Amino acid sequence: MDKITAIRGFKDILPGETEKWAFVEEKAREIxxxxxxxxxxxxxxxxxxxxxxxxxxxTDIVEKEMYTFxxxxxxxLTLRPEATASVIRAYLEHNMHESEPLTKLFTIGPMFRRxxxxxxxxxxxxxxxxxxxxxxxxxxxxxxxxxLVQFLSAVGLSHLKLEINSLGCPRCxxxxxxxxxxxxxxxxxxxxxxxxxxxxxxxxxxxDCKVETCREIISSAPVILDFLCDECREHFEKxxxxxxxxxxxFEINTKMVRGLDYYTQTAFxxxxxxxGAQNAVAGGGRYDGLSKELGGEDFxxxxxxxxxxxxxxxxxxxxxxxxxxxxxxxxxxxxxAQKFAFTLTNKLRMAGIRTEMDLSDKSLKSQMRRxxxxxxxxxxxxxxxxxxxxxxxxxxxxxxxxxTVELDNIIERIQLRIxx
RNA sequence: GUGGGUGUAGCUCAGCUGGUUAGAGUGCCGGGUUGUGGCCCCGGAGGUCGGGGGUUCAAAUCCCCUCACUCACCCCA
Numbered sequence: 001m002d003k004i005t006a007i008r009g010f011k012d013i014l015p016g017e018t019e020k021w022a023f024v025e026e027k028a029r030e031i032x033x034x035x036x037x038x039x040x041x042x043x044x045x046x047x048x049x050x051x052x053x054x055x056x057x058x059t060d061i062v063e064k065e066m067y068t069f070x071x072x073x074x075x076x077l078t079l080r081p082e083a084t085a086s087v088i089r090a091y092l093e094h095n096m097h098e099s100e101p102l103t104k105l106f107t108i109g110p111m112f113r114r115x116x117x118x119x120x121x122x123x124x125x126x127x128x129x130x131x132x133x134x135x136x137x138x139x140x141x142x143x144x145x146x147x148l149v150q151f152l153s154a155v156g157l158s159h160l161k162l163e164i165n166s167l168g169c170p171r172c173x174x175x176x177x178x179x180x181x182x183x184x185x186x187x188x189x190x191x192x193x194x195x196x197x198x199x200x201x202x203x204x205x206x207x208d209c210k211v212e213t214c215r216e217i218i219s220s221a222p223v224i225l226d227f228l229c230d231e232c233r234e235h236f237e238k239x240x241x242x243x244x245x246x247x248x249x250f251e252i253n254t255k256m257v258r259g260l261d262y263y264t265q266t267a268f269x270x271x272x273x274x275x276g277a278q279n280a281v282a283g284g285g286r287y288d289g290l291s292k293e294l295g296g297e298d299f300x301x302x303x304x305x306x307x308x309x310x311x312x313x314x315x316x317x318x319x320x321x322x323x324x325x326x327x328x329x330x331x332x333x334x335x336x337a338q339k340f341a342f343t344l345t346n347k348l349r350m351a352g353i354r355t356e357m358d359l360s361d362k363s364l365k366s367q368m369r370r371x372x373x374x375x376x377x378x379x380x381x382x383x384x385x386x387x388x389x390x391x392x393x394x395x396x397x398x399x400x401x402x403x404t405v406e407l408d409n410i411i412e413r414i415q416l417r418i419x420x
Numbered sequence: 421g422u423g424g425g426u427g428u429a430g431c432u433c434a435g436c437u438g439g440u441u442a443g444a445g446u447g448c449c450g451g452g453u454u455g456u457g458g459c460c461c462c463g464g465a466g467g468u469c470g471g472g473g474g475u476u477c478a479a480a481u482c483c484c485c486u487c488a489c490u491c492a493c494c495c496c497a
Contacts, residue, residue: 061495116422118490118492121496126497205495258496260496269497277491277492282497305497331457363450364457365451365456369458370457371457381455393456400456
């Protein structure tokens with residue numbers, strides 16, 4: 001019989017790694033709370049239409065990456081490839097704007113995209129999403145980025161680069177798009193096959209092509225920022241101004257475009273210098289048209305997504321730093337001592353002290369080795385002799401010293417001695 | 421979907437141009453005085469050499485197919 005394995009691009013997150021994940025989540029919850037952002041939990045399965053309408057029919061995600069199937073009721077369902085559409089759906093479904101003019105939400109969970117896995121990219125991956133809905137004020141954009149930067153440095157990341165751009169709006173982007181197309185007319189032969197295709201489907205994407213010849217051609221192309229309408233320009237200027245107030249360093253990257261249709265105006269990314277091609281830890285932007293696209297009123301929104309796996313892989317601390325070692329190991333010899341140790345171990349656990357023992361009746365040496373391996377700072381040694389004399393040996397593993405303790409009120413005695 | 425790399429012990433890997441019972445380090449188990457860890461020493465368990473087919477007297481090693489993993493492209497977090 002063949003062993004059954006996890007499916008391609010789906011990963012188990014094992015102990016040692018999960019502690020790191022918990023740490024990241026705790027930090028997120030703590031910092032987001034300071035900024036008034038509340039958690040929303042969303043289904044991971046949605047009607048397919050939510051994504052085809054929200055993300056855009058012609059995007060790669062919708063065209064070839066979604067896990068879509070028909071359920072037993074013949075309804076088309078999709079494992080969510082991203083969270084923003086779901087957040088807006090929930091926002092509209094529960095009329096959240098009625099009770100709160102500015103709604104600030106975060107959610108953490110798995111996303112699914114059927115791509116070829118590689119470093120920093122999986123078919124099931126996790127994101128931390130934050131969405132602020134209801135106001136178009138550039139201060140919202142700025143504080144969102146401020147919070148993102150603070151969070152990333154709180155989990156220990158450094159050498160990060162914040163890149164920002166403005167993508168314009170439905171009023172000013174079309175003109176830019178036209179200009180780019182006519183700029184590229186006659187230069188098609190210099191473009192890579194992908195970009196020639198993009199010229200028809202999504203010409204703005206040519207801006208972030210990595211092929212050298214394309215980069216050369218596009219480097220002299222017109223820049224979106226020169227085409228912004230007054231409102232978009234004003235908004236972008238304010239965003240930059242507020243970022244500067246907070247002392248957040250950023251770079252303007254006019255070549256940054258976003259893959260999903262719903263983005264407008266502010267777009268941003270946090271890039272790392274970690275090796276590998278997938279160097280974006282977080283990305284986001286404003287999506288003022290999305291809510292209308294999903295059949296709601298016209299609510300402005302802005303948000304970002306942090307790639308959980310990418311973030312965790314960059315945390316400088318080692319796995320061991322997150323593991324909670326037992327505080328005490330109980331080594332017991334003989335039947336009476338084992339019985340005593342078993343009840344004591346669990347009583348100590350219930351009293352809040354991480355305690356381990358050995359259940360397989362091994363030699364003292366073997367039990368000591370195990371205590372050492374688990375990095376327990378203390379070991380309580382109980383044998384037949386100790387039971388009879390109503391005492392035990394408490395050994396300090398770091399210093400190699402030990403003392404005799406009475407078994408009466410042993411829990412209190414231990415608590416007193418092994419407190420960190 | 422396209423291209424490159426790699427599949428040998430739980431883990432990390434060595435096995436050159438094919439040649440006796442497939443190795444190391446680490447981890448695991450046990451021992452080194454009768455009831456005391458780490459360092460050191462000794463012993464032990466553990467492998468369909470990813471799978472299938474072929475060439476050969478002989479294949480972990482050469483050839484073909486297949487699967488998996490991995491890196492990169494596309495795209496994105």
